[in-house]
Amino acid sequence: SQQGEEDPQALSIQEGENATMNCSYKTSINNLQWYRQNSGRGLVHLILIRSNEREKHSGRLRVTLDTSKKSSSLLITASRAADTASYFCATDAGDSNYQLIWGAGTKLIIKP
């Protein structure tokens, strides 16, 4: 079963623009993670935000978490061609701390 739902499913923007992806989830969580997957490097962890945090930054990435709305957003600023990938949110399963439950992903294409 999928916990997170990413929105949009696909996003195409020009290089240099900002990209925003959203993730909604269904149950209460302890943390939420964002991962990136491309054909060259596989699935790579980007950032983790805990349920008591509202915002977190890492380089050009900014993640927000709104537990009252059960949603998170990932902002990539000043996009580059290398950012072309699929982006997934993943959460813990609430009553289980041993597995991640994944959203369907947002496919991001950066046009040169």
Place this chain on the structure above:
Amino acid sequence: KAGVTQTPRYLIKTRGQQVTLSCSPISGHRSVSWYQQTPGQGLQFLFEYFSETQRNKGNFPGRFSGRQFSNSRSEMNVSTLELGDSALYLCASSLVGRAYNEQFFGPGTRLTVL
């Protein structure tokens, strides 16, 4: 430090056969998780092992099994393969395997069932 390795990278099997996939975690990581990724279902959790014990299992039939060895290397086995088992199988390792930890993924094994 070497990353997570998975072998083989590609596999073609026919229905009814069985297959064994292997995963070597990052040195020092004791937890190994397995995921199935398909275009239709996305990433689905299969199971997680820690110190040779299966701690959690996803909603997959008993044809899917796994094990972990004392050196933390893990294998997963799928018996009586079905066409729907065609997928990318990903292995992830982490220090303790809790869902609040970062997981490090291998490149995956692409299984095609004909």
